[in-house]
Amino acid sequence: MLLMLEDEHKEHLAFLTSVGLDVVQEFCKISLGFIKKGSNPKMYQAAASKLGVDAETVMHGVEGLMYLFTESSKLMVNEIDFQDSIMTLGFPEDLKGLLLQQYLENRKEIRCILSEMSMDLPQYHNLEWRFDVKLASRSLKHQIDPTILLKLHIADSGERHTQVLQTDPSNLVHMTNVLDKALQEMKSQHCRRIVRNI
Amino acid sequence: MRFHFCGDLDCPDWVLAEISILAKLTSIKMKLLCAQVMKDMLGSGIDYEKVYKLTTDAKFELGDVKASIAALTFIFSSAAKYSVEGEALSNELQQLGLPKEHSVALCKVYEDSLGKLQEELKFKSLRLSHLESAQWRVDYVIGSSKLKELNEPAVQLRLKIRNPDTDQVEPVAFNLSADKFRVFLSELKQAQTAMEGLS
Numbered sequence: 001m002l003l004m005l006e007d008e009h010k011e012h013l014a015f016l017t018s019v020g021l022d023v024v025q026e027f028c029k030i031s032l033g034f035i036k037k038g039s040n041p042k043m044y045q046a047a048a049s050k051l052g053v054d055a056e057t058v059m060h061g062v063e064g065l066m067y068l069f070t071e072s073s074k075l076m077v078n079e080i081d082f083q084d085s086i087m088t089l090g091f092p093e094d095l096k097g098l099l100l101q102q103y104l105e106n107r108k109e110i111r112c113i114l115s116e117m118s119m120d121l122p123q124y125h126n127l128e129w130r131f132d133v134k135l136a137s138r139s140l141k142h143q144i145d146p147t148i149l150l151k152l153h154i155a156d157s158g159e160r161h162t163q164v165l166q167t168d169p170s171n172l173v174h175m176t177n178v179l180d181k182a183l184q185e186m187k188s189q190h191c192r193r194i195v196r197n198i
Numbered sequence: 199m200r201f202h203f204c205g206d207l208d209c210p211d212w213v214l215a216e217i218s219i220l221a222k223l224t225s226i227k228m229k230l231l232c233a234q235v236m237k238d239m240l241g242s243g244i245d246y247e248k249v250y251k252l253t254t255d256a257k258f259e260l261g262d263v264k265a266s267i268a269a270l271t272f273i274f275s276s277a278a279k280y281s282v283e284g285e286a287l288s289n290e291l292q293q294l295g296l297p298k299e300h301s302v303a304l305c306k307v308y309e310d311s312l313g314k315l316q317e318e319l320k321f322k323s324l325r326l327s328h329l330e331s332a333q334w335r336v337d338y339v340i341g342s343s344k345l346k347e348l349n350e351p352a353v354q355l356r357l358k359i360r361n362p363d364t365d366q367v368e369p370v371a372f373n374l375s376a377d378k379f380r381v382f383l384s385e386l387k388q389a390q391t392a393m394e395g396l397s
Binding site for chain 1: 324385388
C-alpha cells in the first residue's frame, strides 16, 4: 500500500535534504523519542540555534518525520512501498536508506504504542459482596427479608469508580445462571471455530 | 475434588501449580515465608527483602515469588473465610501435594493468627459508610426575623461519616425542633431494643 503524502508534509520534509546525513540521523532519533515519550519543545530551540535555521522549520521537520513513521507503522507498509512513497520527496539515496532502516527497526515498537492508544471501555476491577437479612424497619417489625449488597469496582482510564447494587437471592441465582450460560457459549461449536481460526 | 478450604468447591488450577513450586522450599523457609505473608494480611506490610533472601536459595524467579505470595494469601484468606481448622487444612494441603512438614508449618502459622485474621477480614468487609463521631448542641431560639418572640429549644446534630472508598470524613449537620427530636430519639431507641434482642 502506498503512502500518499500531502504537499505541506512534503515541504516540511524537504528541509531534511538541506542538512547533512548525521543531522537527519539525529532528527530520526529525536522523533522516535518523541513518539515514545511525548514532545519537548525546548529541543527545537537548541537544534535550531545549532543549525542556524528557524525553530519552526526544525519543528516541522521533526514532526514530519514523526508523522511519516507513525503512518507507515499504522498501515504496516512493507519495504518496497515505503521506498516508493518517499521517492516522491526527491531524497538522495543514502537518506532514503537511512529512513528505511529506521522505519524497519522501530515499527514494532511504534505499533505497540499505537495499540495502547485505542478506545478503552471501563474494566472490571473487583467485586465485594455482603449477605444481609433485614429483620425490622421503622414501618414494619418482625420481618425476614434477605438481600445481597454488591459493590462493583471499575477502572476507567486509570480512575477507580465504585457502584453499589442491591439484589434479592432469586435475582442473584438468575444472574449467575445467565453469566454461566454466557461462559458456556464459549464452548459451543460456533465460538470454537472462530477461536481456532484467529 | 471438593475442598473445605475452598468452600466445598474445586481448588483453583493456579493454586495447584503454585503448591508444586512451594514444595521446593525447605520447611523452615516455608514457615518464615508464611509468617511474612500473614504479617502482610494483618496489615503490617510485607518485607520484600526478607522474602527475596528466603527464596533465592530455591532459585525462585520474580514471577515465582509473586505467585507463591499470592497462593499463600489465597490459602490463608480462604481457610479463614470458611473457618477451617488447622488439622483439616493440613490434611487437605497434603492431599494437594504439599509435603507434610510444609503443611504442618503452614497450619501452625494459620492457627496462631486465625483469630486476628478473622477480625481483620471482618473489619475489611463491605460497609457502605462508617459513623466516626456524633456531636450535639442544644440552642434556645429567642426570636427571628419572621417572629419577634420564638422561645423554642432546638437541637443541632453533627454526624461525621467516613466513606470507606475514599477514606474521607464528611460532616452531616442538621437541626431539630424539640418535638422532632423526641420522635427521632424514640425511633432510635426502638431500633436499639431490636438490636439488643439479637445480640
